Amino acid sequence: MSDEEKVAYLANLVAVSRVDGSVSPNETHAIELAQKHIGAKKTALRKADTLAQSEGFAPTLVGSFSVRIANLEDMISVSLADGVFEQTEKSVVLEFAKKIGITNEQLQLILAEVRSSLKSESASRACPNCSASVSRDAKFCPECGSSLELTDSAAAVAVEYSIPRTGIAVEFSESTAAGFADAVKKAKLAPENAECVKGKKTWYMAAWPKEQISEAAKLAKDLKGMRNRKVWVDSLESRWDDVFGFIWCSENRDTAYRPFEYCFGVDEKRLNTWGCKNARMDWTKWSEWFSYGSFKKGGLLKTEHEFVFDKKRIRHELETNLFRYRFCPHLNFKLIEAVLEILPDQVKVNPNGDWTFKREYEELPGSIKIKEKVVENGFSYTDEYYSSGVEPRTPDIGLAILKKAFAVVGGDPSGLKGLLTYRSD
Incomplete structure (x- = not known):
């Protein structure tokens, strides 16, 4: 056999050893014996x-007919090595036998011969403690001295685990990183956890319901900087930062002088009515989202300007900006929806009213030309400019909307006091 064929030959054995979800010392021992028998290197x-x-790997045919029969015999030896011929192992063996083209009678004969060879005096077994090759009838391992009474199945190592269908699941491999030991401790405290060996490394999996994302975040902090880590949301693998992107902001909130007000931007002398700085849609005159909409003529004579907010676009922008932070335990989606609902569908624009024109230095798509008569120091002139949206005159308008939204979703009045009395400089 060529080197490539030897790899494929051994891969068939490894596949059948893993198909039941675990690999025992004797299954590994049987594979290593086959490796030496075909003259393959480590x-x-x-x-x-x-x-x-x-x-998607599946056992494939290798070499001549005699080599394929030998491969089948070794696959059966691996399957029977732990003393139990699992149904999953039988399915793989039967499928491989069909590919070769042997009859059921021939397969039964091969099975009988393999079982007989495993019980022969010359047969060896693996120590369940150190995996050393020992005589099948030995009571203690000559290498490590441990008792050989431990069953092979009890010493088997899991090679896979199932990712839960719902919730947040985190998996990571063994590492020399500083936070690894603490990460393992936290993982084993999760409501659902498991470990297995993949690619010669031990992997750990921990899962929580979505409402316990804060616990998952504690583990994520310990995994900072590690390469071999993954996160799953409802059994679908997701990007790490798309799930735990909120951690840095949450940590800043925890150290803020007034954590509740931190999310609304009050500590930075600005107001965010959505309850999350990362919405990047503050209640300020220069905010771009106040241009999300279009002008129309209003009033009895249709001479007044009214601005109609495009709430679909506003919602889309919020969903896009907050996607990486959607699992933040401090993010209140009901409040966001309430604010969007209470925000007027359209507002009248008046230089002296609650809403004024948003000035632009040049004509933009969707903008309108405004002509206003201005009187200053006894002189009058016409001010001409373009406008693509509106500006709220004061934060009071946003605060009134926010207060109504809090009344809809409920909230602790003591926590809202500083926020609802906010005034800009």
Whole structure:
């Protein structure tokens, strides 16, 4: 056999050993015996291990008919090595036998011969403690001295685990990083957790319901800087920062003088009615979202200007900007929806009213030309400029909307006092 064929041969054995979700010391021992029998190097076994774990791998035919029969015999030896021929292992073996083209009678004969060889005096087994090769009838391991009474299945190592169908699941591999030990401790305290060996490394999985995202975030902090980590949302792999992007902001909130007001931007002398700085849609005159809409003529004579907010676009912008922070435990989506609902669908624009024109230095798509008569120091002149939206005259308008929104969703009045009495400089 060529080196590539030897890798494929061994990959078939590795695949059948892993199909039941765990690999026992005796299954590993049987694979290593086959490796030596076909004259393959340890590097070939490592490549075979990687190949067998690749997505969509299935045992394939290798070499001549006699080599394929030998491969089938070794696959059966691996399957029977732990003393139990699992149904999952039987399915793989039967499928491989069909590919070769042997009859059921021939397969039964091969099974009988393999079982007989495993019970022969020359057969060896693996120590469940140190994996050393020992005589099948030995009571203690000559290498480590441990008792050989521990069953092979009890010493088996899991090679896979299932990602929960719902909730937040985090998985990571063993590492030399400073936070690894603490990460393992936190993972084992999760409502659902598991570990397995993949690619010669131990991997850990911990899962929480979405409402316990704060606990998952504690583990994520310990995994900062580690390369081999993944996060799953409802069994779908997601980008790390799309799930835990809120952590840095949440930490800043925890150290803020008034944490509740932090989210609304009050500590930075600005107001965010959505309850999250990362919405990037503050209640300020220069905010771009006050241009999301269009002008129309209003009033009895249709000479007044009214601005109609495009709430679909505002919602889209909010969803886009807050996507990375959607799991933040401090983000109140009901409040956001209430603010958007209470925001007027349209407002009248008047230089002396609550809403004024948003001035632009040049004509923009969708903008209108405004001509206003201005009187200053006894002189009058016409001020001409373009406008693409509106500006709120004071924060009071936004605060009134926010107060109504809080009344809709409920809230602790003591926590709202500083926020609802906010005034800009």
